[in-house]
Amino acid sequence: MLKEERKFAPPAELSAHANVKADAYERAREDRLGFWAEQARRLSWETEPTETLDWSNPPFAKWFADGKLNVAYNCVDRHVEAGNGDRVAIHFEGEPGDSRSITYAQLKDEVSRAANGLIELGVGKGDRVAVYLPMIPEAVIAMLACARIGAMHSVVFGGFSADAIAARIADADAKVVITADGGYRRGKPSALKPAVDAAVSRFDTVEHVVVVRRTGEDTAWTEGRDVWWHELTERQSAEHTPEAFEAEQPLFILYTSGTTGKPKGILHTSGGYLTQASFTHHAVFDLKPETDVYWCTADIGWVTGHSYIVYGPLSNGATQVMYEGTPDTPHQGRFWEIVQKYGVTILYAAPTAIRTFMKWGDDIPAKFDLSSLRVLGSVGEPINPEAWMWYRKNIGHDKAPIVDTWWQTETGSMMISPLPGVTATKPGSAQTPLPGISATVVDDEGNEVGNGGGGYLVLTEPWPSMLRTIWGDDQRFIDTYWSRFEGKYFAGDGAKKDEDGDIWLLGRVDDVMLVSGHNISTTEVESALVSHPAVAEAAVVGAADQTTGQAIVAFVILRGSATESEDLVAELRNHVGATLGPIAKPKRIMAVAELPKTRSGKIMRRLLRDVAENRELGDVTTLTDSSVMDLIQSKLPASG
Numbered sequence: 005m006l007k008e009e010r011k012f013a014p015p016a017e018l019s020a021h022a023n024v025k026a027d028a029y030e031r032a033r034e035d036r037l038g039f040w041a042e043q044a045r046r047l048s049w050e051t052e053p054t055e056t057l058d059w060s061n062p063p064f065a066k067w068f069a070d071g072k073l074n075v076a077y078n079c080v081d082r083h084v085e086a087g088n089g090d091r092v093a094i095h096f097e098g099e100p101g102d103s104r105s106i107t108y109a110q111l112k113d114e115v116s117r118a119a120n121g122l123i124e125l126g127v128g129k130g131d132r133v134a135v136y137l138p139m140i141p142e143a144v145i146a147m148l149a150c151a152r153i154g155a156m157h158s159v160v161f162g163g164f165s166a167d168a169i170a171a172r173i174a175d176a177d178a179k180v181v182i183t184a185d186g187g188y189r190r191g192k193p194s195a196l197k198p199a200v201d202a203a204v205s206r207f208d209t210v211e212h213v214v215v216v217r218r219t220g221e222d223t224a225w226t227e228g229r230d231v232w233w234h235e236l237t238e239r240q241s242a243e244h245t246p247e248a249f250e251a252e253q254p255l256f257i258l259y260t261s262g263t264t265g266k267p268k269g270i271l272h273t274s275g276g277y278l279t280q281a282s283f284t285h286h287a288v289f290d291l292k293p294e295t296d297v298y299w300c301t302a303d304i305g306w307v308t309g310h311s312y313i314v315y316g317p318l319s320n321g322a323t324q325v326m327y328e329g330t331p332d333t334p335h336q337g338r339f340w341e342i343v344q345k346y347g348v349t350i351l352y353a354a355p356t357a358i359r360t361f362m363k364w365g366d367d368i369p370a371k372f373d374l375s376s377l378r379v380l381g382s383v384g385e386p387i388n389p390e391a392w393m394w395y396r397k398n399i400g401h402d403k404a405p406i407v408d409t410w411w412q413t414e415t416g417s418m419m420i421s422p423l424p425g426v427t428a429t430k431p432g433s434a435q436t437p438l439p440g441i442s443a444t445v446v447d448d449e450g451n452e453v454g455n456g457g458g459g460y461l462v463l464t465e466p467w468p469s470m471l472r473t474i475w476g477d478d479q480r481f482i483d484t485y486w487s488r489f490e491g492k493y494f495a496g497d498g499a500k501k502d503e504d505g506d507i508w509l510l511g512r513v514d515d516v517m518l519v520s521g522h523n524i525s526t527t528e529v530e531s532a533l534v535s536h537p538a539v540a541e542a543a544v545v546g547a548a549d550q551t552t553g554q555a556i557v558a559f560v561i562l563r564g565s566a567t568e569s570e571d572l573v574a575e576l577r578n579h580v581g582a583t584l585g586p587i588a589k590p591k592r593i594m595a596v597a598e599l600p601k602t603r604s605g606k607i608m609r610r611l612l613r614d615v616a617e618n619r620e621l622g623d624v625t626t627l628t629d630s631s632v633m634d635l636i637q638s639k640l641p642a643s644g
């Protein structure tokens with residue numbers, strides 16, 4: 005087991021003024037439902053709920069079921085009514101360098117116009133609207149406009165293909181699609197509408213396609229069906245009275261890729277989802293809406309964008325940065341330039357980005373003033389301890405605490421994370437279930453492991469922002485999450501508890517290797533490799549092996565100055581052996597230029613396993629760049 009002894013106390017100043025202090029754990033432990041009822045009062049309800057949880061028909065939960073609220077009103081109008089209409093909600097930074105700041109008062113007008121526009125197109129309560137947009141403010145406005153009128157959005161990531169859009173439109177039976185002519189990507193306009201046209205032409209159920217003009221490039225047009233966003237919204241009134249809906253009114257569907265089979269439409273509802281998104285954003289980032297400038301670098305097409313660009317921050321009245329493009333356009337310091345420009349205080353990013361910055365070198369962030377940063381977040385994958393240390397030192401200047409937040413599309417919001425004013429943080433560990441959350445690690449039989457033990461991560465009590473079902477497939481919901489261990493939610497992640505009882509995530513259980521009868525986590529071997537100064541990134545897979553069952557095969561990206569040699573490979577093998585034990589030594593190590601990643605930045609180990617086992621590659625359609633696999637395969641004969 006990887007031994008990690010570094011530990012960092014929370015900054016005294018932050019602790020003294022923290023939004024949430026240590027007593028929250030105790031309060032929640034004594035009365036979990038009372039704790040969540042108290043958090044629900046963060047929101048404005050038209051009818052206050054008297055009931056907290058209805059768990060009479062597990063695993064189908066109802067939270068705050070007799071309460072009524074409007075989600076968009078909570079994210080926009082109430083801040084204007086409280087006198088904060090002039091506060092900036094969104095500082096938008098386009099990739100070509102255009103920028104635009106939108107206040108809460110302006111956001112209220114824009115959301116109201118868009119809501120009236122959707123109503124004109126015949127969209128009403130319970131209808132589904134697909135959203136396929138770049139990272140521009142209209143994406144936020146479109147989502148909130150749907151929420152405002154009780155329609156459900158289904159956001160499809162702007163990098164997905166026509167097939168992926170079509171599958172999602174069909175599954176949700178969407179009536180309207182909101183898209184743009186295109187967006188900017190790596191210094192060039194990149195068209196979006198052609199993929200929507202190709203997808204929509206397969207159905208006669210999509211009544212309208214609303215098109216935001218972003219790039220101004222020529223766009224094919226279907227008369228009667230297509231509508232310009234600006235024409236639709238400019239003719240509407242900026243007044244729209246939000247209607248209160250039941251707490252369990254569906255808010256959105258978001259599809260998870262899933263490793264096999266058809267994508268799962270994860271269904272989230274209103275009151276419980278917004279309660280937990282709002283509470284966790286307030287607690288985990290210690291957000292002070294009057295002074296903080298918050299930036300979540302995720303795309304709106306992922307759940308991170310839903311909960312921590314739209315619903316969490318806006319329900320809390322935050323001022324945030326929204327950036328359209330890639331981190332290296334026009335230069336590799338773009339993120340740090342943005343932090344400096346807006347005085348960003350809270351940054352939420354993914355390990356894959358952090359490792360990329362590490363590879364680009366310390367001198368790049370060093371050229372910018374990052375002294376405003378006071379809390380740093382990580383999400384999406386286990387963060388390797390060395391990447392964590394790099395983030396702390398080079399971005400947080402050894403003072404900003406790092407919150408490593410574990411959660412999933414299905415959980416809706418954060419579940420396991422340090423609290424920045426409470427937790428002494430450990431590099432690489434999400435550590436502690438948040439107040440009100442019950443998570444633990446169990447063995448194969450479902451028995452809770454003690455400290456020092458490992459197994460599967462489970463959630464043992466329902467939580468407010470839990471998925472309510474898989475859209476249209478209750479049985480799949482039961483089978484996927486609630487059948488592996490009786491009465492517990494199975495997250496699909498391997499995990500261990502250290503001697504203090506802190507939780508370490510070890511990656512998806514499908515990625516755990518079995519070598520000579522030992523379970524070895526890909527995450528741990530990758531972290532051991534990344535802790536060597538020559539390695540920037542690593543991906544590890546188990547390949548079928550006649551003697552050991554599976555053999556460990558590692559793909560590494562070397563840091564700038566290092567070159568591949570037999571000596572280096574031997575050194576890396578020994579380094580892993582010394583860090584984790586001889587059983588964890590990779591059998592083969594190959595240096596590669598890039599690793600195959602999904603569009604959300606997760607390494608696709610399945611494809612690397614195909615390479616390592618000399619098999620034909622499986623489905624590569626969710627890869628960011630499929631030429632990466634050709635490069636890796638072309639290396640094969642020479643290595644070993």
Ligand code: WT7
Binds near residue numbers: 307386410413509
């Ligand atoms: C899976 C969920 C959570 C929003 C973005 C991803 C992995 C996520 C962490 C973390 C270790 C993490 C898990 C999880 N994951 N955050 N802090 N430490 N692993 O949402 O696409 O639904 O993926 O991402 O494997 O199950 P998602």
